[in-house]
Amino acid sequence: MPPYIMSLALTLCAFAALKAQAFSPDDYRQPAAQWPAAELHKQAGPVAELAPLPELPPVDWHTPAIETLGQQLFFDPRLSGSGQIACASCHDPDLGWADGRRVAFGHDRQAGARNSMSILNAAWFDHLFWDGRATGLVEQALLPITNPIEMNANLDQVLTRLNQIPGYRQAFTNAFGPGPADAVRLAKALAAFERRIVSRPNRLDRFIQGQYNVLNDQEIFGLHLYRTKAGCLNCHNGPLYSDGKFHHTGLSYYGRKYEDTGREQATGQIEDRGKFRTPSLRDLSHTAPWMHNGFFPSLRGILNMYNAGMIGDSQLHPDLPQLSPLIRPLHLSNHELDALEAFLNTLSRRPLALRAPKLPPKQININDNDSHH
Template identity: 35%
Template sequence: MRIIGLLLLIFLLAACGQDEKKAEKPADKPAVESPATEETAEPDMDTSSYEAVPAMAHPADNPSSPEKVALGKMLYFDPRLSGDNSISCATCHHPDKGWGDGQPRAIGFGGKELGRHSPTVINSGYFAVQFWDGRAPSLEEQAKGPIQAPGEMNQNPEELVKELNAIPEYKEQFGKVFGESGITLDNIAKAIAAFERTVVSTNSPYDKYMAGDKSAMSASAVSGMNLFFGKAMCVVCHNGPVFTDSGFHNIGVKQQGPLKEDLGRFNVTKDPADKGAFKTPGLRSVSLSPPYMHDGSEATLKDVVDFYNRGGDVAENRSGVITPLGLNDQEVLDLVEFLKALEGEPLKVSMPALPGMTDANEK
């Protein structure tokens, strides 16, 4: 902890007291593939500072149960949650695409391109707030947003409740899980959130390495780890067990997509200091969910590392901690390899059978 604390202090002083603002530190491209050994690579960081992913906490008003998770899984994959029965949660957050959609920006109702990249669901249960701008304080509140948003799923909550109540299997399952309250928008969101909290990335090569298996990461990845916690200063914003400070930072992204300008966190707080600031994403299994940034403007992890290495692209309101890193080509590749080493065990999920769904109305 001494080294990380000293690095944070030095970097904060260098920022002249400005808010720290940053996002990802990924990359993409294999470098040296030889396993790390005591002779080839050693961590410079204090390994006692390592934090494993903790057990998932559940809200007091939404305790988890196998039945609730199973119900949430069905709802997550059910396109009938959208106004025209064509879009499910999984449309933009699919297990086969790193729990994102693989697109620079989400495609919403009617095939319209939206302004932001679909964030991955992986480890979202650990985040303090949800959405790129942090406008939802919980997964439950987040789940209700896209369902009702005209540009996203465009569903009328009252119509949705009626539609699900007309499906005997859903009515029965909601009764078992929620009792007399049955099918409501709040209970739909609670079930989906319970399922999403099971989407956890852990036991990565990094975790195995830190547990003592020095063959778990390549020498290049170990060098990248040293850069992550040292020279590259990724740890300033990407820290803790899921590699996020849960803060909001303007990192100097040049806006791409249909929006000419995206003010990010400012839209929630109205604080001028938050203009262009977005939530720090977690980095576990980050290699599975390209592209990157709030607007999907960086195609690969290497592109992201290159972005940070040059100190971002837009100076206006940019965080003082975003400055050129001075990484050479090999250091960039090493950092990429470390980010790949954060990929946890497979998070594959099978498509559930959907109640009352026939081949004719299945999307």
């Protein structure tokens, strides 16, 4: 075959292949089961398609009275050692149920080591905190209260304090039946309230449910990249836009200032060093700054890092495991990064406003106020 004919044949083959991969927004203006096949890494494991949130998983101990009590407790600073810090101090409904800070301030204005994870949709996660040290909301609920950097309280003293407040004594009885507040009741009350902190349907949810005009062509192109070339679906999948797993992305700062060994702190396993739980991308526009250390206020900056393949294995500290195999250079153009960022901004809807409830007043000892006699 003459060289020019072979060259023409190769050009036509390349054009055909390009045409076969051509993107059309209409490919996504149909039920998700008919979308183009996702491009997934072989080590990603089972991957769920993007979807609206399901019904809240039921638990047999959640009642309206327990939830109402939990809401009061969540906003009550009397759960802290200083009497000044509430759960809501770091999980503010006006700040995406996080706190808008790089890291939280706790007892005596001590700075924590990690960014406050939003509690939105926490009910669906099997492991909580960045290192997954708690399995479920009940187990999680009391840990910040007794943490010396966070609320710095003695749990027995907190329970004694609550049982001395008539309004709480009555509320615990209404919620759980006769008996004082104890650790189990306190944890379940807080968990009952926290599990109802759920994202509102966003534009992608509406698009998936058939409202195909709510996303423009650029945003749909970003959705396509998310599921294909950008590889986001490997980790940020399902209705939570998170696989709930732990991955090493190279941001542990191991051997340097701000070192955080992540999941290893919960398991004691060297192979977990530097791994952190995949955060949910729901409502991410309201939960900045991002990553476990809160170092990243720019969404585009994060996309640029992933596009470059993070720091790469060659620059890792020798005591660290290899990066997750899901991390690799993506070679996205600026046009593609623009589309991906536009799509990510469709995943958010401002959480419902919630006012702090009225708290039970402390019992007043009339002898303490009788200063005139």
